[in-house]
Amino acid sequence: MLLAIDCGNTNTVFSVYDDDTALCTFRTSTHHARTADAYFTWFSTLLKHHRIEPDITEAVISSTVPRVVFNLRVFCDQYFGCRPLVVGKPDCLLPGQPRVDQGTIVGPDRLVNTAGAFDRHGGNLIVVDFGTATTFDVAGHDGAYVGGVIAPGVNLSLEALHMAAAALPHVDITKPQRVVGTNTVACMQSGVFWGYVGLVKEICARIKAERDQNMKIIATGGLAPLFAQTEDLFDVIEDDLTMHGLTVIHKYNKDKAE
Ligand SMILES: Nc1ncnc2c1ncn2[C@@H]1O[C@H](COP(=O)(O)OP(=O)(O)OP(=O)(O)O)[C@@H](O)[C@H]1O
Ligand SMILES: CC(C)(CO)[C@@H](O)C(=O)NCCC(=O)O
Ligand SMILES: [K+]
Structure with a gap:
């Protein structure tokens, strides 16, 4: 069985796959200081709780x-006796070579999103990922990453307001009833929520215009459903897109090695 780990700047997600089926998915916050033993304590406790006994070999x-x-x-080495494939390392092959400026190191999550979305939907895509940052990853006709857009994340934007302005509280994102807020929290939520609706629309429209092509828009990340409530921003929402991309890249490397 395959253990797929998606480590973001805020959260780290573990999924165990038996072929194409995800048996379980667990989430923890990202800490660079967490040790191998600490990962195992956390992971094995959750497996026990869910009564899952996976045989992880990859x-x-x-x-x-x-x-x-x-x-x-x-x-991975100590507890499963395996050497993980790490996306972005020279020995990890990608189904399509990124077409970016020389010396650019594309975020592995963006390469993985692109591979996962191409596998499910074919080429000419925009993947919008609402993570710590809000990223737009553009896949060419052949599925290669051809560039994108990095905007501040939704929660990051709200947090920045709180951090920088003494009178602005910590606020969670939600869809406000109206645009014109009649209290501080509603004003902040409106600015970020409707601001992001506009941001997504504008960026996707400009990407399509720049590439002179109609492109399918796939959304992923915890906040995608919230933004989908309002308007037709996306063609599809897939919460497991990054994980799926990890299985695609893993399979690609395995097939190439054979
Ligand atoms: N219904 C919701 N309302 C508010 N926030 C939500 C909701 N669902 C998920 N979230 C939040 O959305 C954010 C985005 O989640 P996601 O897992 O995509 O990225 P992340 O973990 O923040 O970022 P990264 O992947 O960069 O670590 C998270 O902070 C999560 O807590
Ligand atoms: C943009 C983030 C933070 C989104 O998770 C990540 O993909 C990253 O650190 N990227 C590196 C720069 C780049 O993708 O061009
Ligand atoms: K993510």
Whole structure:
């Protein structure tokens, strides 16, 4: 069985796959100092709780935080006796070579999103990922990553207001009833919620215009459903897109090695 680990700047997600079926998915916050033993304590406790006894023999990792990879490698080695495939490392092959400026290191999560979305939907896609940052990953006709857009994350934007302005509280994102807020919290939620609706619309329209093509828009990340409530921003929402991309890249490398 395959252990797929998606390590973001805020959260790290573990999924165990038996072929194409995800048996379980667990989430923890990302900490570079977490040791291999600490990962195992957490992971094995959750497996026990869910009465799952997986036979993990392979692992694949995508990490936007380079420092955590060392401990995750040790974790895979010590507890499952395997050497994980790490997306972005020279020995990890990608189904399509990224077409970016020389010297650019594309975030592995974006490469993985692109691979996962191409596998399910074919080429000419925009993947919108509402994570710590809000990213737009563009897949060409052949599924290769051809560039994108990085905007501040939704929660990050709200947090920035709180941090920078003494009178602005910590606020959670939600869809406000109206645009014109009649209290501070509603005003902040309106600014960020409707601001992001506009941001997504504008960026996707400009990407389509720039590439002179109609492109399918796939959304992923915890906040995608919230933004889908309102308007036709996306063609599809897939909460497991990054994990699926990890299985696709893992399979691609395995097939190539045979
Ligand atoms: N219904 C919801 N309302 C408010 N926030 C939500 C909701 N569902 C998920 N979230 C939040 O959405 C955010 C985005 O989640 P996601 O897992 O996509 O990214 P993340 O873990 O924040 O970022 P990264 O992947 O970069 O670590 C998280 O902070 C999560 O707590
Ligand atoms: C943009 C983030 C933070 C989104 O998770 C990540 O993909 C990253 O660190 N990227 C590196 C720069 C780039 O993708 O061009
Ligand atoms: K993510």
